[in-house]
Amino acid sequence: MDTDDRKQRYRKVAYYPGCALEGTGHAYNRSTKAVGKALGLELDEVPNWNCCGAMEVKNVDPKVQTYLSSRVMSIAANEMHADVVMAPCNGCYHNLKKAEYDLAHDAASRETVGAIAAKAGHAPYEAGQVETIHALDWIMHGVGEDELRKRVSNSLRGLKIANYYGCMYTRPRHIFPEKDQGPGSDSTSKPHFMDDLLEAAGAVNVDFPLKTACCGGAHTLSDSDLSTKLVLNILRAAEAAGADVIATECPTCHSGLEMHQVRAEKVLGEKTTVKMLYFTQLLGIALGLSPRQVGVHENVSDGREALEARGIA
Amino acid sequence: MPIHEKSLIRPENLRVHDKLVLDGIDVSGHWSTFVEPRVVTDYNERLQEEIAALPGGEHIHRCWQCGSCTNSCTVNAVNPDFNPRYWIYLIRMGMESELLRDKEIIWQCVSCNKCTYACPRDVFPEGVMKATAHWLELEGHTPQSKSSMFDAEFTEQVVATGKIEEGRIIRGFFKRSGQPLMQPWLIEMAKRLARHLPLKMGFLMGIAAVVRPRTRGWGRAKAALEDYIAGQERAQKSALGLGAPVAPAKGAVHAAPGAER
Numbered sequence: 001m002d003t004d005d006r007k008q009r010y011r012k013v014a015y016y017p018g019c020a021l022e023g024t025g026h027a028y029n030r031s032t033k034a035v036g037k038a039l040g041l042e043l044d045e046v047p048n049w050n051c052c053g054a055m056e057v058k059n060v061d062p063k064v065q066t067y068l069s070s071r072v073m074s075i076a077a078n079e080m081h082a083d084v085v086m087a088p089c090n091g092c093y094h095n096l097k098k099a100e101y102d103l104a105h106d107a108a109s110r111e112t113v114g115a116i117a118a119k120a121g122h123a124p125y126e127a128g129q130v131e132t133i134h135a136l137d138w139i140m141h142g143v144g145e146d147e148l149r150k151r152v153s154n155s156l157r158g159l160k161i162a163n164y165y166g167c168m169y170t171r172p173r174h175i176f177p178e179k180d181q182g183p184g185s186d187s188t189s190k191p192h193f194m195d196d197l198l199e200a201a202g203a204v205n206v207d208f209p210l211k212t213a214c215c216g217g218a219h220t221l222s223d224s225d226l227s228t229k230l231v232l233n234i235l236r237a238a239e240a241a242g243a244d245v246i247a248t249e250c251p252t253c254h255s256g257l258e259m260h261q262v263r264a265e266k267v268l269g270e271k272t273t274v275k276m277l278y279f280t281q282l283l284g285i286a287l288g289l290s291p292r293q294v295g296v297h298e299n300v301s302d303g304r305e306a307l308e309a310r311g312i313a
Numbered sequence: 314m315p316i317h318e319k320s321l322i323r324p325e326n327l328r329v330h331d332k333l334v335l336d337g338i339d340v341s342g343h344w345s346t347f348v349e350p351r352v353v354t355d356y357n358e359r360l361q362e363e364i365a366a367l368p369g370g371e372h373i374h375r376c377w378q379c380g381s382c383t384n385s386c387t388v389n390a391v392n393p394d395f396n397p398r399y400w401i402y403l404i405r406m407g408m409e410s411e412l413l414r415d416k417e418i419i420w421q422c423v424s425c426n427k428c429t430y431a432c433p434r435d436v437f438p439e440g441v442m443k444a445t446a447h448w449l450e451l452e453g454h455t456p457q458s459k460s461s462m463f464d465a466e467f468t469e470q471v472v473a474t475g476k477i478e479e480g481r482i483i484r485g486f487f488k489r490s491g492q493p494l495m496q497p498w499l500i501e502m503a504k505r506l507a508r509h510l511p512l513k514m515g516f517l518m519g520i521a522a523v524v525r526p527r528t529r530g531w532g533r534a535k536a537a538l539e540d541y542i543a544g545q546e547r548a549q550k551s552a553l554g555l556g557a558p559v560a561p562a563k564g565a566v567h568a569a570p571g572a573e574r
Contacts, residue, residue, distance in 0.1 A: 022526065023479040050475035050528040055424055056467035059443050059460075061545050062368050064538060068471065071534065112541070119537035171426035188430070214387040214425035221486060222459035223421055229391050230423075259502055266498040297509035300502060 010142030025251025027295030090250035155202030201286035231260035366552035369440025382428035475528025
């Protein structure tokens with residue numbers, strides 16, 4: 001793919017925030033918009049978007065989830081005439097990619113989704129009409145590390161970061177055909193886009209083995225004991241690696257880590273002190289925005305101390 | 314044959330003799346551990362077909378038992394009894410009663426898709442776990458799990474309005490599963506959140522709790538989805554020989570184990 005052409009296409013993208021970014025992930029929404037603005041990237045929100053189905057709807061029926069995700073892409077393609085849909089939430093991003101894959105490869109999915117779309121009164125989504133990307137792709141390919149480095153006005157000054165990507169950004173591999181394509185693409189086994197961007201912003205990435213471990217987000221309330229165990233593993237590993245902060249890129253992971261950090265402390269008496277910040281919050285601060293402008297005060301885990309300790313905020 | 318990997322065998326099937334002499338040879342101690350022989354007669358020959366008829370289970374027949382799924386499994390790492398490879402084996406063999414011994418934990422799959430990533434045969438073990446948990450509930454072997462209650466609450470809200478509101482999901486789920494909302498750790502969470510939260514944010518969250526967020530023009534999509542979901546439910550029950558008027562009874566093959574249930 002021609003990189004200049006891609007850079008141009010990512011300058012203005014259809015924005016699909018999703019339900020979590022209007023609720024617990026509000027700080028991610030705010031910081032994504034703020035970073036986009038600071039970097040001269042434009043977001044055009046998909047009108048009348050609906051829930052992608054998250055982790056739950058597929059367990060009732062996978063094709064309902066495919067329809068829900070396809071409706072968002074159909075609006076972006078047929079009403080907005082957009083080429084690119086950007087979803088910062090791993091869940092939304094994953095589900096749109098999954099719908100794209102299923103509609104391209106499975107006739108039964110095409111038939112079911114087409115029938116529901118016809119009854120719902122809108123054009124069905126045809127595979128290939130739009131490209132779905134994550135906020136990481138958007139900044140990595142729309143701006144890039146070199147340009148970002150030039151724009152940093154408040155370096156992260158060696159802040160030690162464990163980058164946590166979670167499950168849905170890399171698995172299963174087959175729905176992400178653009179990954180694992182060598183230099184310039186992200187890896188599904190060892191993702192590095194968040195590492196690269198934060199390093200360009202002045203942070204030091206610690207050697208964190210649980211980048212793509214699972215936080216148990218699917219059962220965060222229905223099997224809390226299991227989720228607490230899984231989260232505690234992640235928090236302990238980040239602390240053992242020497243991290244001040246865990247950088248996140250998914251509202252479900254982020255609130256899962258925050259919730260179960262509190263729960264581990266309250267229920268198991270296991271206290272951990274590492275803080276969670278969205279990677280967009282960290283980038284925003286490096287670009288000279290105040291912690292308030294990127295919603296640091298909206299997080300449960302209070303990252304301000306960690307930033308103040310390094311003289312960043 | 315001495316049993317080296319005792320951990321893989323149900324403890325009640327192991328027989329150990331402190332002193333054992335066979336044909337004049339002393340085989341006491343390490344050499345005297347044996348597996349109790351047993352005869353399995355209650356095969357459900359349709360088990361694989363039934364799981365394959367449910368969403369996610371379609372590709373179970375591809376499995377060649379390499380164990381990559383169990384090896385990569387998030388839940389297996391915290392609970393060794395959670396063993397996708399073994400359950401797939403049991404389903405393909407039709408060993409329903411053996412499968413039912415683990416019925417209380419199969420729903421715990423966290424959908425991390427490490428198994429899907431590792432599987433060399435594209436079995437989609439994550440989907441098989443969901444199909445199996447679904448089957449257990451449809452057949453009445455287990456009550457609805459908390460996970461299924463959460464999924465149902467979530468899906469109902471999405472179908473009704475096109476969107477979800479997290480507070481409403483949490484309240485709906487706790488009510489549905491009969492749990493108190495005022496859990497100490499949730500209260501602590503709310504306290505920590507309230508400490509720095511700007512007034513405006515708190516105000517907006519209050520509004521969301523009263524006025525449900527909705528997707529504009531969702532009505533026709535709602536009707537279409539409700540139709541489709543109802544049709545799928547009927548088709549699944551019929552595939553399992555449950556409750557559908559035209560479906561044949563469970564069939565001669567299945568009658569014996571069915572009677573025990």
